[in-house]
Amino acid sequence: MNIMKCPQCNSHYEPTSIGSIVYWQCHTCNSLWFDNQEAQYVSLQEAENIARTSTTARLVNKKNICPRCQAVLEKNELGFQCARCGGQLTDSKRLVEIKKTSVETYHKTHTLFSFSQLKSSVILSLVAVFLFVNYLIIHSFQTRNTLRSEASSQIQNIRIENTSDHKIAIVFTTKKAYSSEAVVVTGKQQKTYTINETPRFSHLLIIDTPSDHSVLTVVLKDKNGQKAITQQVRLP
Numbered sequence: 001m002n003i004m005k006c007p008q009c010n011s012h013y014e015p016t017s018i019g020s021i022v023y024w025q026c027h028t029c030n031s032l033w034f035d036n037q038e039a040q041y042v043s044l045q046e047a048e049n050i051a052r053t054s055t056t057a058r059l060v061n062k063k064n065i066c067p068r069c070q071a072v073l074e075k076n077e078l079g080f081q082c083a084r085c086g087g088q089l090t091d092s093k094r095l096v097e098i099k100k101t102s103v104e105t106y107h108k109t110h111t112l113f114s115f116s117q118l119k120s121s122v123i124l125s126l127v128a129v130f131l132f133v134n135y136l137i138i139h140s141f142q143t144r145n146t147l148r149s150e151a152s153s154q155i156q157n158i159r160i161e162n163t164s165d166h167k168i169a170i171v172f173t174t175k176k177a178y179s180s181e182a183v184v185v186t187g188k189q190q191k192t193y194t195i196n197e198t199p200r201f202s203h204l205l206i207i208d209t210p211s212d213h214s215v216l217t218v219v220l221k222d223k224n225g226q227k228a229i230t231q232q233v234r235l236p
């Protein structure tokens, strides 16, 4: 089990969540870390909320090593990114600026909409509908076989990590939005923790490090509160 460390200053990263986004924050240099290119799913409002909770970092232009896979991070507009695992190193100010720019670009491309564009987009839509119907016909033959394997792969990237204050963070994402809870069984004792009360894609739970031989069961519930999927994880 690794402790996540900041590539900029080697301090501990603390897992944090805002909205449906889970990210890692350095309380020494204030850098932010997102796994699996999650930064691109952060909304402008969420970026502003992140900026409100901390002062921004000054990212140093040096050889930063990915805290996940030890590859050398590449520089980009966000700060740095890992080409191997998709991790992103950034700071809150930069994140807000990028989100603002993408909102502006969105408005520009959507107000400069002309009749000729409309005509070509109607043709494109018809082609898309045609292809989609074809896809559905072919896909329906395959769906039955794949349904079972899809259900078991709803929980992605589950990770259990030490935080600096003798707690463990359980972090995972799901392909669909689920509300979630965790049941930790240690010996004869059982404890249930709520992770997300409302359905979300990102799930973060921080608990005291349990004594050894604990088994954690993640329980996902759909929007009707029906138990959907469970997965067991052995805690170290």
Ligand SMILES: [Zn+2]
Pocket: 006, 007, 008, 009, 010, 011, 026, 027, 028, 029, 030, 031
């Ligand atoms: Zn740092």
Ligand SMILES: [Zn+2]
Pocket: 066, 067, 068, 069, 070, 071, 082, 083, 084, 085, 086, 087
């Ligand atoms: Zn990496």
